[in-house]
Amino acid sequence: MKKILVVDDAGTVRMYHKKILEDVGFEVDEAVNGLEALEKALINDYDLYIVDINMPKLDGYSFVKKLRSSESVRQSPVIMVTTEAEEKDMHKAYENGANFYIVKPVNPDELIKVCKLFLGETYE
Amino acid sequence: MSNPLLEQFIIESRDFLQTISEIIIKLEEKEDAGLLNELFRIVHTLKGNSGLFDFPSMTKLLHAAEDLMNLVREGSLSYSSHIADILLEAMDIVSIMIDEIEASGSPSLSSVQSAEEKAKKIKESFLKTSPKKESEIKEKSEKKEHIQLEHVFDFSVIPEEFRMKAVKEALNGKKIILIHYTPEAECFYKGEDPFYFVRNVPDLIWARYYLREEVPDPSLMDIYRCITDFEILSTAEKEELTEYFKYVLDQVKFIEIDVTSLIFPQGDKNGGPVYEDFINDAKTYLKEENTIALKNAVTTLLELSSSELYFASALRWILLLIEHLPETKDYIEALIEAIKTMSMPVFTFKEKTAKETELPDDFIKVIKIQKKVLEKARLREDRIIRDNILKAVTDVIENALFSIKNTKLLNEFKTIKQSQENIDSIIKWIDDKLPESHYQKETISIAPPLKKEQPPADRTTSDVSEAPSQKEAAVAVSTKVLKVDEAKIDRLMNLIGELVVAKNTLPYLARKVEDLYGITEIIKDIKAYYSVLNRIAEDMQDAIMQVRMIPVSLVFQRFPRLVRDLSKKLNKKVNLIIEGEETEADKNVIEALSDPLIHLVRNSLDHGIESHEERTAKGKPEIGTIILRAKHEADHVLIEVIDDGKGMDPEEIKIRAYKKGIISEEELEKMNDEEALNLIFHPGFSTKEISSELSGIGVGMDVVKTAVDKFRGSVKVKSVKNQGTTISLSLPLSMAVSHVMIIESGERRFGIPMDSVAETVRVHKERIHTFKGKMTTVLRDRVIPLFYLNKLLDIEKPHILNEDGEYAVAVLNIAGQLTGIIVDRFHGTADIILKPFTGYMANLRVFSGTAIMGDGSVLLIINPEELIHGSGN
Numbered sequence: 001m002k003k004i005l006v007v008d009d010a011g012t013v014r015m016y017h018k019k020i021l022e023d024v025g026f027e028v029d030e031a032v033n034g035l036e037a038l039e040k041a042l043i044n045d046y047d048l049y050i051v052d053i054n055m056p057k058l059d060g061y062s063f064v065k066k067l068r069s070s071e072s073v074r075q076s077p078v079i080m081v082t083t084e085a086e087e088k089d090m091h092k093a094y095e096n097g098a099n100f101y102i103v104k105p106v107n108p109d110e111l112i113k114v115c116k117l118f119l120g121e122t123y124e
Numbered sequence: 125m126s127n128p129l130l131e132q133f134i135i136e137s138r139d140f141l142q143t144i145s146e147i148i149i150k151l152e153e154k155e156d157a158g159l160l161n162e163l164f165r166i167v168h169t170l171k172g173n174s175g176l177f178d179f180p181s182m183t184k185l186l187h188a189a190e191d192l193m194n195l196v197r198e199g200s201l202s203y204s205s206h207i208a209d210i211l212l213e214a215m216d217i218v219s220i221m222i223d224e225i226e227a228s229g230s231p232s233l234s235s236v237q238s239a240e241e242k243a244k245k246i247k248e249s250f251l252k253t254s255p256k257k258e259s260e261i262k263e264k265s266e267k268k269e270h271i272q273l274e275h276v277f278d279f280s281v282i283p284e285e286f287r288m289k290a291v292k293e294a295l296n297g298k299k300i301i302l303i304h305y306t307p308e309a310e311c312f313y314k315g316e317d318p319f320y321f322v323r324n325v326p327d328l329i330w331a332r333y334y335l336r337e338e339v340p341d342p343s344l345m346d347i348y349r350c351i352t353d354f355e356i357l358s359t360a361e362k363e364e365l366t367e368y369f370k371y372v373l374d375q376v377k378f379i380e381i382d383v384t385s386l387i388f389p390q391g392d393k394n395g396g397p398v399y400e401d402f403i404n405d406a407k408t409y410l411k412e413e414n415t416i417a418l419k420n421a422v423t424t425l426l427e428l429s430s431s432e433l434y435f436a437s438a439l440r441w442i443l444l445l446i447e448h449l450p451e452t453k454d455y456i457e458a459l460i461e462a463i464k465t466m467s468m469p470v471f472t473f474k475e476k477t478a479k480e481t482e483l484p485d486d487f488i489k490v491i492k493i494q495k496k497v498l499e500k501a502r503l504r505e506d507r508i509i510r511d512n513i514l515k516a517v518t519d520v521i522e523n524a525l526f527s528i529k530n531t532k533l534l535n536e537f538k539t540i541k542q543s544q545e546n547i548d549s550i551i552k553w554i555d556d557k558l559p560e561s562h563y564q565k566e567t568i569s570i571a572p573p574l575k576k577e578q579p580p581a582d583r584t585t586s587d588v589s590e591a592p593s594q595k596e597a598a599v600a601v602s603t604k605v606l607k608v609d610e611a612k613i614d615r616l617m618n619l620i621g622e623l624v625v626a627k628n629t630l631p632y633l634a635r636k637v638e639d640l641y642g643i644t645e646i647i648k649d650i651k652a653y654y655s656v657l658n659r660i661a662e663d664m665q666d667a668i669m670q671v672r673m674i675p676v677s678l679v680f681q682r683f684p685r686l687v688r689d690l691s692k693k694l695n696k697k698v699n700l701i702i703e704g705e706e707t708e709a710d711k712n713v714i715e716a717l718s719d720p721l722i723h724l725v726r727n728s729l730d731h732g733i734e735s736h737e738e739r740t741a742k743g744k745p746e747i748g749t750i751i752l753r754a755k756h757e758a759d760h761v762l763i764e765v766i767d768d769g770k771g772m773d774p775e776e777i778k779i780r781a782y783k784k785g786i787i788s789e790e791e792l793e794k795m796n797d798e799e800a801l802n803l804i805f806h807p808g809f810s811t812k813e814i815s816s817e818l819s820g821i822g823v824g825m826d827v828v829k830t831a832v833d834k835f836r837g838s839v840k841v842k843s844v845k846n847q848g849t850t851i852s853l854s855l856p857l858s859m860a861v862s863h864v865m866i867i868e869s870g871e872r873r874f875g876i877p878m879d880s881v882a883e884t885v886r887v888h889k890e891r892i893h894t895f896k897g898k899m900t901t902v903l904r905d906r907v908i909p910l911f912y913l914n915k916l917l918d919i920e921k922p923h924i925l926n927e928d929g930e931y932a933v934a935v936l937n938i939a940g941q942l943t944g945i946i947v948d949r950f951h952g953t954a955d956i957i958l959k960p961f962t963g964y965m966a967n968l969r970v971f972s973g974t975a976i977m978g979d980g981s982v983l984l985i986i987n988p989e990e991l992i993h994g995s996g997n
Contacts (some may be wrong), residue, residue, distance in 0.1 A: 004149045009165075012133045021854045025851070037438040054168050077523075083172045094497045098522050099511040100490065106173040113486050120523030 002119045003027045003045065003096050007037040007063065008052035008081070013104070017050060017081075020108045021115060033059030038066055039071050048118050050111075051098070053082040053089070057095060061096050068097035130225070130898050133173055138560060141172045142681065144215050146637060148208050153201055160953045164193040175969070179231060179238040182221050188246040189214045208381070210249075212685065214242050233344055236337070241847050280383050282357065287386040288328035288444055293329070293359040294447045300329075301355040306336070307375060309349045317373070318350060326368055327360035357381075375535055384471040387445075387455055389437035393466050407443075412455060419446050419454075438463045438926050487528050494520055495554045498547050514547055521550070533557065554697055598653040610711070613672055618663050621957035625976055627661050628954065630654040632979045669710065673857075676754040676763065677705035678716045683725060683752055697747040698733055707754040709761040709857050716835055717763060717855065720828040724765040724851055725750060727825070732769030732849055739871050742846060744768065760854045768848040772841075774800035783807060801841040802939070805829040828853075831990060836862075836879050838939060838976060862958050864975070864985060866951040867934060870919035875956060875975060875985040876945075882937040885951055886930040901944060903935065910944040916991055917970070924948045943992050960987055 004026050006017045014112040028046065031037035035058040037051065049067070053060035064078050077099040082089060090101045100114060116122070147163045150156075182541035189211055195201040217239050228904045231239075280285070281402045290300050290455065301422035305323070307318040337351045358365065362378060362489050367374045402425055409418035426439045438459050445452040445459070454471065460467035494517045501513040518541055525534040540553050602996060634650040639642055680702050687700045733739075733748035740746055751766040774797040780793045781803045803809055807826040828851075838856035847883040856879070865884070885903065892901050894908060899910040914921055924944050958974035961968060972987040 010173050011136050012129065012168045012176065015132050016176055036876055049918045052172075052943050054165055054172075056162070058164060069506060070512075070518070071508055075512045075519070077516050083168070083175065085321050091500075094493070095500045096515065097497065097498055097501065097509065099516055100493055105221040114490070117486060117490050118520055118528045120526035122529065123528060 001025070001027045002047045002121070003029065004048045004050060004119075005019045005029045005031060005037060005040060005046045005111075006050045007031045007034065009033055009055045010052070013034065013052065013081075017106070017111070020106075020111055024112050024116075026115065026119070032086065034060060034063030034066075035083070037063055040072075041067060045074055046076050048076055048115065051078055051079045051080055053080055053093070056087075060098075061092060064093070064096040079114065113122070129231075130177065131609065133177065134222055134226050135295050136173065136896050137170060138219070138540065140166050141215055141219050141222070144170075144719065145212060145685055146681070147213055147217075149688060152204055152205055152208050152688075160193070160203070164190065164197050167193055168510060179221065179225070181236045181243070182218055182231065185214055185217060185239040185243040185246075188267065192246055192250050200443040201250065210246060211259075212247070217242055224563055226844050230338060233339070233341070279388075279615065280390060281332065282330055282386070284390055284440070287440070290329045290357055290359060290381075290978050291386050292811045293327075294383040295445075295452065298359040298799075298862075299362070300383065300386070301358050301360065302360060302379045302381050303354075303369075304374070304377045304379070305354040305356060305375060306354065307350045307354075307370070307372070309351065311350050312348055318352060322354045323357055323358070325358050327358045329357040329359060331356040338477075368746070377754065384455070386973050387441060387459070387471075388468055389434050389441060389459070389462060391437040392432050393434045403460055403464050407457075410456055412733070413450060413453075415446060415449055419443070422446070426455075435463055436465065445661060462881065483530070483558070484528055487524055491521060491554055491558055495551055498551050502547050510547065514545070514550070518545065518550065521554075544553050553695075571992070585736070588703075608671075611710075613668070616668050617672065619667045620661070620668050622663060623661050625957055626656050627654065628977065629979065651771045669857075673708040674711050675706050675708050676761070678715055678720060680705045680752055680754070682718075683721075685912065686722065686725060689727065690726065690933065692904055694729060696729065696735060698729060698735050699747050699749050701749060701751045702804040703751065704751075704754040707761060709855065711759065713835055713855050713857070716831055717853070720853065721752070721765065723751070723825070723828055728765060728767035728769060729850070730769040732771075738770075756857075757854065759856055759857050763853045763855070764850055765852075766848065766850045771845040771847055771849050772801060772804070772843040773845050774843075777801065777803050781806065784809065784863055801843055804841065805839065836877055860957055862985075863953055864956055864983075865934065865953050866983070867913075867932075867947040868949045868951060869913045869917070869923070870921040873951065873981075874913075875954070875983045876934060876936070876988060877972075877985070878953060880936045880938060880988040882935045882942060885933050885935060885944075886926070886928075887933045887944070887946075888928070888930050889925060890929070901933075903942070905943070906942065908935065908942045908944050910946060911992065913944045915947075936992070938989050939990055945988075956983065958987070 004021055006014050006021075006028055007015070007030075008014050009032055013063075014030045014032075018030065019084045021028050028055050029040065029046070033053060033055040034051070037049065038058070039083075041049075049063075051063055058066075060080055060082070067073060067078065068075070078097070079100040080093040080098045081102050081104055083104045093101050100118070102111065102114065128929075142267070144166055146161065147166075147562070149158050151159055153161070167186060167190045167260055169189055171183060174183045174186055192201075192207065192210070196203050196207065197824055202208070217235060219237050223240065223361045224231045224235060283355045305322065307316065307317070308314075311318060318733040319333070322328075322333070323397060325331070331354055333352045335351050336353045338346050340350075360368075362380075365378060402421060405421050406418060409415075411422065422439050422442050426436060426443070429436045429439070442456050442459050445456050449456070455469075458469040458471050458927055461947055472723050498517055499515060501510050501517075504510050504513075516707050521537060522534065525848055537553065539551060565629060630650055631654055634654070637650070638647050683698060683702065687698055691698045719954075728750050729963050732743070733750070734744075739748065749766075749768045751764070755762050755764065771968040774795075778787070781787045782789065782798075786803060786806050786809060787795070804825045805828070809826070829839055832853055832855065835855060840852070841850045842847065842852075843849040843918060864877040865878055865881050867874055868875060887901050887903075887910075892899055894900075900907050902908075912923055913919075915925060931946045932949050933946055934950070936943050936945060956977075958973045958975055960966070961971065969990045971984045972990075973985050975983045978982050
């Protein structure tokens, strides 16, 4: 069972993502901001991170940055999710070491497809 | 509402809106970059959440608010109370929309309009976009809408005959194009006629239109705005269509449809025998490519079956496809299988063998991005970061290859990884395997908004079970608060209420057993058991009450805003102090407080606090003070509204009341100050001759009183001229279960709320005196008025005296006044669940409602105040 950490300060979004991903058989854990996500990443072994950009305490960019400069945490892929479909935001995400970029609102099928690719699950 | 995601959205949005308005007000006091960021973030999140649903006008408005905030954040606009007002107004509209969505699933037309207007206004006033950019933005949003379509189009809306027509064309080498056409709202003014235009689309197969906005009331519809979308199926060449739509290209989206999307049977799946023989025969004929035999078998069976059947529909499709054998062989096979399983045909075959070597678009996109990520990582100084990013990227590539089951590439990649794992070699590998021709411009696809209650695909959020597990329903906030749907608590409340009543049956049964059978042993057991049950029920009731308790802050928190807005309007300077907002009381009580409090605070602002000049002249501090205070007092919650304004003059009030005919001349002379102040609660009494715009028109303090009475609370006034006024509301902490005294009068039983029963006494008939036709008696050196209950209730029976010649009198305390009610006898007290009257019976104000007793009988509960004052005494 692949384990995903969904990081978003909006409960509605977390619930939405969790539901979509659990329905196709992934295990989903939640964090409400980048800081909590880092704390959880230290303890648990996640196969994938789905991270919102705009968050209190520690935003998505900073989360990836910190994750990618840590030597003790497993370096799993990071998918950024944001409402901003701006070229510059995308670049910023990739610069900080994120591996993908999805624009909100997320289309369930799209999210599932991408997650399957990222986690090596059979792709239809 | 059965959509947990929508419920979650509503709960969360309300929290956000509350925080937003708090921050806006805080920012007015002092600008703070941290708060500004926080504000921006919350508005942004709220906008993001709204985008999950189909509330475009709300999203638009929030977007405008967010842009405005962004200008402030960047420093290109300075925060002012004007901006605060705009934001607050915008949030008010959103708040109304949220309420409407909760009530009916969608915002009303009027709030949609005001949201649109507000968004437009914000854009026009602050966000001066050049016309070019405006059109770009528009194009972008149009594009978004179109992309959404790909995911939501349901081909089953196209009737079979049209799908067949399209498939026939396709089999003859044509392409099938689905056109989505969104005419502009203003298109009528441009001389366009979308309907006519659509009907003349070249090679039109089928079209339909639908409204893109809900029109709750056709009479309110703006007929000059086009709100129709069209979906059109055509087999014309793309070039031809592009030419045809050239003036509205920004409003159309062409999607090429694969023929397999259209081939599926439709109809009644129940009925008609399925001939195993036919399926086997058909498969054999197909294998042997015996077209004639297959056609005969299908035609024969089709003649035998009713045309509405799913089965028949599948046969018709096969018949159509037979004409194009052999290339349609796979389709026919899928249809035969569909007949067998009675499900949608599955087209598992590859259309073209060439496709097999092609890599899926998504895969290519992911790999391309990994290349970008590596190129950026290459520039990083820090080795750890470089290595980490590389690790993540190789992980992604390996998984993606595994995912698309491309073993060849996967093995290749693994070899590369083992031999020379560095950024450059991986980039090179990607370049080798995916030459640029493969690379399409990155597109960002956008989700279809979740339609209210019917999300897009079958993977929806509304199929979360009706009762989501706690984990789902709970929102993890920092304080680990569990948010529970109110309806669930109300249900608990009702159940415990029923339990409390049901347990009362036991003592009644015990008595019955005793009276009828005289068995005493079991009586003791029943009574002991009853006391256990009683204790559990009471504890449980307490616990549930605790759950329903909410802090008054939920009501108080609206006041800073209210006072701010009103004092601005009135041009008065006021300082609002809130105390004890953590005080808790039952949800219903708290909610009921809201309106009276608004009224009181408005009154204080409007009539209490003097103008600037007036205060200075009186030597008072020029800024007025209003204190909103909450505290517990025994089993009541006490709310005080205190102002240091001009106060009220009892004499003036008395004279006014006399002039209005509220009191008689005699009362005018006798009334003490306290009684005089209480006159303000009299309906139709208003201290201002001309009621100002703010305090409501002709609505006086009686509104407050009515609200408080409804909850069996009380209201008191204290006022000193030129020093201020204090109004205190006292309400019971909760009101689910009430304690009543049961009295008997005229052979009927009634309940009187224990809150209002001061004591029960026996009064000898000799000690009842009549003055001016009114009965009184002296009780502990006080003269109290007496009434016969039977008279008050029109029961034509005299009251019963006991053998000592005494009447049973219930002494009631009504708003501080003691009044005696003569009854026949007392029957102790009981816990009851008060069910207020509904419908016509609600006019019977002398009773506040009914209760079911343990023995199943119905008890009428008297409303003491109405009993005494409502019947003209």
